[in-house]
Structure formats: structure tokens, C-alpha cells
Amino acid sequence: MNNQFKKIHQVISSYIEINNEEWISYSSKFRVKEIRKREIILSQGDICRDVFFVVNGLLRVFFVDNDGEEKTFYFSFENTFSTDYESFLKKIPSSYSIQALEDTTVVLMSFEMLHDGYKILSNGEKLGRLLAEEYFFIFNDKVQAIYTQSPIVRYNNLTRKFPNILQRIPQHYIASYLNISSVHLSRLKNSQ
Amino acid sequence: MNNQFKKIHQVISSYIEINNEEWISYSSKFRVKEIRKREIILSQGDICRDVFFVVNGLLRVFFVDNDGEEKTFYFSFENTFSTDYESFLKKIPSSYSIQALEDTTVVLMSFEMLHDGYKILSNGEKLGRLLAEEYFFIFNDKVQAIYTQSPIVRYNNLTRKFPNILQRIPQHYIASYLNISSVHLSRLKNSQ
DNA sequence: TAAAACTGATAACATATGTTATCGTCATTG
């Protein structure tokens, strides 16, 4: 099997049963894309045509608010999906941009591909359901964290969960992710 | 058709095609519950066994954070679903409590019912997918609002979207929903 | 390799927001 597809096969197999024949047919439609550091693969306002699966590297999902401020929404590490799922599903202009923070390899799943999968794969609808549920869980947890945890607690949880995040992501992006200013994060770190 | 099921039939029909036979069989499993004002139908820590469909009345979804503060997560008005969907799907202790703010009638869909529907209904999996997607959209919008809009802007949007909300929901619950103190909301209102 | 851009720390100051307490009004309840 194409080595780039090994991990995405693992992940999809963890959601649904997919036999070899189905997989060969399905995965033949994947496209692979190499993205250079800082390159943008989705621009806010464009319709998001693909779900990206990060094979290696690192993506940043962010948007620009009314005041022109960049807000980082989340980071996509290896072996996770990344997209503006609402734009993707509804075919409406995306609220987010997605940018590579490192040279990154992604596997692209188009809308047509996912929707064909609903019919072609014996568990295609189930895959769609589980992907949506998974995405929902992430956002549910995120909202809950915002309501219940102070910025410094969320920072500590983040660095505990991803110990090497500080080596890979500039601190001002992390501050933006926490929805606080970079100055404030610097203060919090050095006074706790 | 049982009048209490009319609206939920409309809502489900807007998601999937469901023929008469399927509907009669499916809806026969609904239970209906009357909840008194202030009564709690889901307690934080319990496993959430049902999705609630609000026929009339009003629910408040909230949780108590580490400091013992009540945080209001969202309100469920008529003809919408309400649940702790993560607890419901994963059968883990719920993070939320759900309370009636008025005398309220709900239709209950159990986990078994929804999952049986995945097999029994010809579009059962699709229904599950669309419900998860819908829930995801709500949370996506919520997170985005938190990142991009100031409390007073979110307050104005809320009252514009639900003009009678102030007559139905005490202001300190709305402040809690906005994740600010009731004192601060009072100030913001009277100084803009 | 030199210039430019990026990054993170820090200080000084301004603003936003929380906390506590008080008060008057109104609704609920025994």
C-alpha cells in the first residue's frame, strides 16, 4: 500500500469496517499535496473543497476577525483531519484560512469523494456520521474549556498534551489560540 | 398523528425521507415527558440517556465549573433538540445539567431508539450524520462568535435573534451564557 | 553574508471585567 495512505487507512478503519476491495477503489481517488511552510491551502472566503489529512507536518486553522486580528482556531498535527467542515459540507464561503506551519504533506478527500463514499462504501454513511461526531466532540471540548478554564490552565493542558508544541509553534500563535494577547501569555508563563 | 409528534416529524422529515410506515413504527417508541419549571431532567455526572425534543417551553443547558460557578451553555427553544450529545453517544458521565426554565413538554429519543433507527430506517445512518453535523454547526458558530465578537455584540445578536428572550430568560442566565458576570452585562447594556 | 523579518520578554499605561455589597422592585409561597 502507498505508504502515505497507510495512516489514513488506519484511521478510517478505526471508524468503519472497510474491506480491501473497497479500500483500493476508494483510496485510488485520494490526491496528495505537498505544502511549503507558510503556504496557505485554504483562504477565508473561498469554498472549502477538501478535507485534508495531515500525513506529516503541521497546519494552522485561523481567521481574521472584524478588527483585522488573526485568531488561531486550532492546530492540526500528523494523522488528523483538517478542514472548514461547515464550508465543506454546505458549500459556503469558508470562515477560516488554513496554513502550513512546516513543510507538510496532506492527503485530500474531495466533497464528491466523501459523498460517493456514502453510497459506494457499505458503511459510507456511518463514516460520515462518525467524522461529524468526532468533529463535534472536538468543538464541544473546546467550548467547555473556554467556559471552565482560565487561559493559563488551558495553556498548561495544551503543553502537557503536546509536549513539543513550543518547539514547533511560535508562542504568539498559541496565545491567539488561547484567545489572549501574546504579551499576556508571556506574562502568565513567567509569573506562575 | 399525535399532535405532539407533528413538529418532530417535520424536523426529521427535513433531514431525511421517511415514509409513513417507517414513521409510525419509529414514532411509536417516543416517550413524552412533562417537566415543571426549575425541574432538572439531566444532572451533570449522570449518563445522558436521551435526546430531548422541546415541544413547548424552554430548557437551559449548563454546568458547574471547578470554582462552583454555574455556566450556561445554551438555551433550547421550541422545536429544537437538546442533550449532552457527547455523553449520549459515548455513554460517559455528562458534563452538563439540563433544566426547564418554564413548564416544558419534551419528546424523548433514547440511544437505543436512535441506534435502532440506523438499521431500521432506510436513511437512519444519514439521519444520525445530519444530526451530528447540525450539532457541529451550532458549536462551530458558537466558538467563532466567542473568538470574534465582544460580549455586547453577542448580546445584541442574541436579542435580535430571539426578541422575546428577555421576557423568558432571567438576565443573569444570559450573562452566564455570554460568559461574563451579571453585573458586567448590566453595565454594558446601560452604557452602550 | 548583510539586511530584514520574526520572535519573545518586559515595562508602562489604559481598559475590560470580576467581586462584593447595597438597594428597590417584583414574584412566589406558606
Place this chain on the structure above:
DNA sequence: CAATGACGATAACATATGTTATCAGTTTTA
């Protein structure tokens, strides 16, 4: 109907967080 509690406004004060500017070290780029 009286007592109690819920509700919202307000004041005074404390804390959290943002903004702007500066600086030094590092990385990127021409």
C-alpha cells in the same frame, strides 16, 4: 397578606487583560 427569595441596577474597589513601545536574540531571505 406577610415573609421570603429572585431579580436587576449601581457603586467602589480589585484583578485580568489589552495596547503600545522597546530591546535583544534568532531566523529567514535577498
